[in-house]
Structure formats: C-alpha cells, structure tokens
Amino acid sequence: MAKILIVDDEEHIRLLYSEELLEEGYEVCVTDTGYELIDRIEREKPDLVILDIKLPEYSGLDLLQDIRNKFYNLPVILSTAYDVFKEDLKSVAADYYVTKSFDLTELKKRIAMALETKTP
Amino acid sequence: MIEYEENPDGINRAEIVVGIPSFNEASSIGYPTKQAGEGLVKFFGNKLSVIINCDNCSTDNTKDAFLETPTPVPKIYISTPPGVHGKGINFRNLFYKACELKAEAIIVVDADLKSITPQWIQRLGEPLLRDFDYVIPLYVRHKYDGTITNNIAYPLTRALYGRRVRQPIGGEFGFSGKLSETFLKDGFWDESVSHFGIDIWMTTIAINKAASICQSFMDRPKIHRTKDPGLQLGPMFREVTGTIFSLMITFADIWKEVRWSKPTAIFGFGLGEVERPPSVTIDEENLFKKFMKGFNSCKETWPTIIDENNYGKLLEIRDIDYNHFDFPTHLWARILFDFAIAFKNRPSDRTLILDALIPLYLAKTLCFVKKSRRMSIRQVEEFIENECMVFEETKPYLLQRW
Structure with a gap:
C-alpha cells in the first residue's frame, strides 16, 4: 500500500489524518515542520505528500517549489485551513488543493486520484 | 515555403531566435520587436541572437515597420508568396529557418502583443537553456479573454493527455532547436494546422512526444487585440477545434491510457503584484x-x-x-x-x-x-x-x- 507523508504543525490534524489514512490501509509517516523536508522525503521515500501551507517559519508554497525541483513526479496535496492561498498562483504546482475539514472524503478522493494518475 | 528573405546583416548562425509571425501588423509589430531586442541583449547578451519576422507577404508595409525598428540585435524578414496566408505556415517557415541557423532556443511572440516586456524573453527562453524543450506562458488574462482556451482547449488537453497546461494556445512559446526539428519532420500536418491550429498542434505534439514542458510566469497580463466570440469567431474556432479533434485520432492510443492529470513544471515562481488586464466586453x-x-x-x-x-x-x-x-x-x-x-x-x-x-x-x-x-x-x-x-x-x- 502507498506511503503518505503528512506535514502539518497542528497535532490534531496529524492525528486525524493518520488514523483515517491508516484505516484506509495506507502507510503513514508524519512531521510537524518543513525543516529538512527534502532530506526527510529522501529518507522516507513517500508515494505522496500532504503539505500544510502555513507552517511555523516555512511557507508550504515555497516547500512545494523545493519538492517540485527535486522530486518532480511526487504527488503533493496542499492542505490548508485558509482557502485564500488558492489565489496564489504558486499553488498550481500542487496536484490538488484541499481545505482542512473533519470530513476527509474530499482528501481521500484526491489521494486516490493522485496515486492513480497515469500520464504520457 | 519561404518565398522571400531579407537578411541585411547576412546572419547564418544564431543560438537564440525570437520569431514574430505576422500578417498586416505594421501598426503593432514595432513594439514586440523592440522589447524582444532589449530582452535578448539584457538576458542573453553572451549568445548569438536574431529576431525573425515570419510574414504572409503583408500589404501594409509590415516588412518595413519591422526592419526599421531599431534593435540592438540583427533582424531577418522572411515571407510566404503573395496570397499564401496562415499563422501555421509562418511557424513552419520559422522552424525551417531556426534549423538552418542551428538555433538552440526559439521564442515566439505575437505581433499584436501590447504587454510584452524584455523579461518575457527571459522567461520564455531561459528554461530552454536548462533542459526544457517546450515553454508556455502562465499569465493573467481577463476572464472573458481566451474563451476557446477556457471552454475547449485547456479542459480537453488536460482530460485527454493528463497535462495541466493552462495556456495551450497562448500565442507565446519557447521551444528547443531539437523540438523545432521534430515539428518540421512531423507528418501530422493538415490545412487547419497551417492556420490558427498551429498553437494547439505544437502543444499536443510536445506532450505526446514526451518533450520536457514547463509553464513560465510572465510579469504582466496578456494584453492584445481581444475579440467578442459571438461577433468575431471567424475561422479560428474551426481550426483550433478541428486540430484538437484531428490529433485525438492520431494519439488515441496514448490518451486512452491516461488517467487524471498532473501539474506541469513551473519556471519563475510567483507573479508578484498582479496588474489587472483590460476588460473584455461580450454581447x-x-x-x-x-x-x-x-x-x-x-x-x-x-x-x-x-x-x-x-x-x-x-x-x-x-x-x-x-x-x-x-x-x-x-x-x-x-x-x-x-x-x-x-x-x-x-x-x-x-x-x-x-x-x-x-x-x-x-x-x-x-x-x-x-x-x-x-x-x-x-x-x-x-x-x-x-x-x-x-x-x-x-x-x-x-x-x-x-
């Protein structure tokens, strides 16, 4: 089953996402910071990253750029409580953008789509 | 089909080419020509460069307007025979000329562009020197500008080929010399491609030939001669849509295997302060x-x-x-x-x-x-x-x- 890295500074979100995704059968790893995220990705080799946009001392949108530069094909789903970040054109580099919610139906759907994607 | 060429500086080699296709654009071609010249010197001053006007034998003196625009880089004017019109034919002449000059990077900008800055040349050209083969612009357009793009070209290209290329028929492009050769040798050429189908043709070929593609942020919105789709649809609709449908037949084996879509690489992250594009009126x-x-x-x-x-x-x-x-x-x-x-x-x-x-x-x-x-x-x-x-x-x- 696919391995998902959750990057979020809010503990309850990390717990919620972890529990639900583990229940779906995914392997999950978590981090609360963007610090050395690229090294972490290199180490953990996730199949998908769920990335919070507003992290202490880090912008998820800048981290997204770093991920794209290093691991172009790694699916990244931006997750945020603030819909306004969708207005930043940098967010188009993400596979999907979801607004945080206790109902994870949308997030699970996007994860499945991102992992199923086949392109030339 | 280059019928006529004027090459005042005798240029026979160029590393970077800026092409400007035209037909009766005497009143507007000077501006993009000047900006292209400044961009080439400012950002690619160490490269051999040239600006080429690929014209359809315009009758309004486009040739003189182009050649007389002062630029710090040399210029070449090429044209189809009188009566032979088509944006795609102009592009084909550009592919041919770029190959002849052994160009590494080719940038194309529309002759009616009013918002181009020298930085557009950098943004469209630089990724080509960093191993990308095809560069398409990412800029702000008025919501009613580009209705064929928004309602047909973008959603279809994305759903069919799985690539999120926001402006597949934007009119401005960058492509490598290698891809220019592919375009020239490719057999999937028909009458629609000779006209306004050329933009979507290039984008679709680039995707399906697995060229490395990136979208590049432009520093200003696209400002050009806009059209009300209900009043001035013209042949453009038929040519763009016909080319998309035609290439669906050619590449059916590829798009049938594609599922969902992926974002396309981005160059020059961020737009900074976004200028509002002029409004477009629709009846x-x-x-x-x-x-x-x-x-x-x-x-x-x-x-x-x-x-x-x-x-x-x-x-x-x-x-x-x-x-x-x-x-x-x-x-x-x-x-x-x-x-x-x-x-x-x-x-x-x-x-x-x-x-x-x-x-x-x-x-x-x-x-x-x-x-x-x-x-x-x-x-x-x-x-x-x-x-x-x-x-x-x-x-x-x-x-x-x-």
Whole structure:
C-alpha cells in the first residue's frame, strides 16, 4: 500500500489524518515542520505528500517549489485551513488543493486520484 | 515555403531566435520587436541572437515597420508568396529557418502583443537553456479573454493527455532547436494546422512526444487585440477545434491510457503584484440568440452527432428562459466528446460538424460569462479548474463511445 507523508504543525490534524489514512490501509509517516523536508522525503521515500501551507517559519508554497525541483513526479496535496492561498498562483504546482475539514472524503478522493494518475 | 528573405546583416548562425509571425501588423509589430531586442541583449547578451519576422507577404508595409525598428540585435524578414496566408505556415517557415541557423532556443511572440516586456524573453527562453524543450506562458488574462482556451482547449488537453497546461494556445512559446526539428519532420500536418491550429498542434505534439514542458510566469497580463466570440469567431474556432479533434485520432492510443492529470513544471515562481488586464466586453444576448438559432440551422445535424440522451438534455436547456440560462459542464463535456467521435467517424462531414458545434460553444460561453460575472480573476481560475475536473471525470464516457 502507498506511503503518505503528512506535514502539518497542528497535532490534531496529524492525528486525524493518520488514523483515517491508516484505516484506509495506507502507510503513514508524519512531521510537524518543513525543516529538512527534502532530506526527510529522501529518507522516507513517500508515494505522496500532504503539505500544510502555513507552517511555523516555512511557507508550504515555497516547500512545494523545493519538492517540485527535486522530486518532480511526487504527488503533493496542499492542505490548508485558509482557502485564500488558492489565489496564489504558486499553488498550481500542487496536484490538488484541499481545505482542512473533519470530513476527509474530499482528501481521500484526491489521494486516490493522485496515486492513480497515469500520464504520457 | 519561404518565398522571400531579407537578411541585411547576412546572419547564418544564431543560438537564440525570437520569431514574430505576422500578417498586416505594421501598426503593432514595432513594439514586440523592440522589447524582444532589449530582452535578448539584457538576458542573453553572451549568445548569438536574431529576431525573425515570419510574414504572409503583408500589404501594409509590415516588412518595413519591422526592419526599421531599431534593435540592438540583427533582424531577418522572411515571407510566404503573395496570397499564401496562415499563422501555421509562418511557424513552419520559422522552424525551417531556426534549423538552418542551428538555433538552440526559439521564442515566439505575437505581433499584436501590447504587454510584452524584455523579461518575457527571459522567461520564455531561459528554461530552454536548462533542459526544457517546450515553454508556455502562465499569465493573467481577463476572464472573458481566451474563451476557446477556457471552454475547449485547456479542459480537453488536460482530460485527454493528463497535462495541466493552462495556456495551450497562448500565442507565446519557447521551444528547443531539437523540438523545432521534430515539428518540421512531423507528418501530422493538415490545412487547419497551417492556420490558427498551429498553437494547439505544437502543444499536443510536445506532450505526446514526451518533450520536457514547463509553464513560465510572465510579469504582466496578456494584453492584445481581444475579440467578442459571438461577433468575431471567424475561422479560428474551426481550426483550433478541428486540430484538437484531428490529433485525438492520431494519439488515441496514448490518451486512452491516461488517467487524471498532473501539474506541469513551473519556471519563475510567483507573479508578484498582479496588474489587472483590460476588460473584455461580450454581447451576451447575441450569444443567446445564436444558440437558439442553432436549433433551426442544425436541427438535422445535431441529432446525427449528439447522443440521444445528451440531445434530450439540450432540448431541456432550450426551454430555460434567458435569465436562468445554464449549460451544465458535464453535458458540455459529453457533447464535445460526441462531436469528436463524429469528427473521427465521418471524415467527409468535418466542416459541417465543426460548424454545428459553434452555437453550442457560444451557449457554453454565455453560461461561463453569466456564472463568472461577479468572480475575481482568481475565482474564475478556480472555477475553470473545477470545470476541468468534470471533463476528467467524464472521460470514461469518451472511452466507451470512441
């Protein structure tokens, strides 16, 4: 089953996402910071990253750029409580953008789509 | 088909070429030419560069307007024979000339561009020197500018080939010398490609030949001569849509395997402070009238193209009054797929099929205008993203019927 890295500074979100995704059968790893995220990705080799946009001392949108530069094909789903970040054109580099919610139906759907994607 | 060439500096080698296709653009070509010259010197001063005007033997002195524009880099003027017109033919001449000059990077900008800055040359050219083969712009456009892009070219390209290329027919491009050779040698060329089909043709070929593609942020919105789709649709609609349908036949084995879509690499992250593009006016009532007229002019054609269930839904839409008019995106996607299938199955009726799509496209445009009236540019972008998702979700219908 696919391995998902959750990057979020809010503990309850990390717990919620972890529990639900583990229940779906995914392997999950978590981090609360963007610090050395690229090294972490290199180490953990996730199949998908769920990335919070507003992290202490880090912008998820800048981290997204770093991920794209290093691991172009790694699916990244931006997750945020603030819909306004969708207005930043940098967010188009993400596979999907979801607004945080206790109902994870949308997030699970996007994860499945991102992992199923086949392109030339 | 280069009939005429004027090469005042005798240039026979260039590492970077800026091409400006034109037909009767004497009043506007000077501006992009000047900006291109400044950009080439400022950002690629250590490279051999040249600006080429690929013209259709304009009768308004485009040649002189181009050659007399002072630039710090040399210029070449090339033209088709008198009477031979087409943007695609101009591009083909550019591919040929770029190969002859052994260019590594080719940048193309429209002759009617009013917002180009020297930085556009950098943004379109630099990725080509960093191993990208095809560069397309990412810029802000007015929500009603580019309705063929928003309602047909972007959602179809994305759903078919799985690449999110926001401006597949933007008019500005960068491509490598290697890709220029591929374009020149490629056999999938027809009459539509010789005209306005060229932009979508290049983008589709680049995707399907697995060229490395990136979108590059431009520092200003696209400002050019805009058109009201209901009043000035012209041959552009037929040529762009016909090329998309035609290439669907060519690349069917590829798009059938594609599922969902991926973002495309981005160069020059961020737009900074975004300037608002000038507004575009659309005559909404005219769009509605032309859609309603379609029920008469296409009453025999539509039922032969459109699936029975979809046609039934279309008849329901006819009965909605103007103020509540709606054209659901899932129905639009299905109908567009019906037309693509008819285009494949009835080669002798292709012009008729494309003409019969026009009233429906105008109806979809009307719906888009109505729904997005109070939206900001960014909200419209989100709206279009959601529409594209509907196209991706509707793709199994196409696979089943193809």
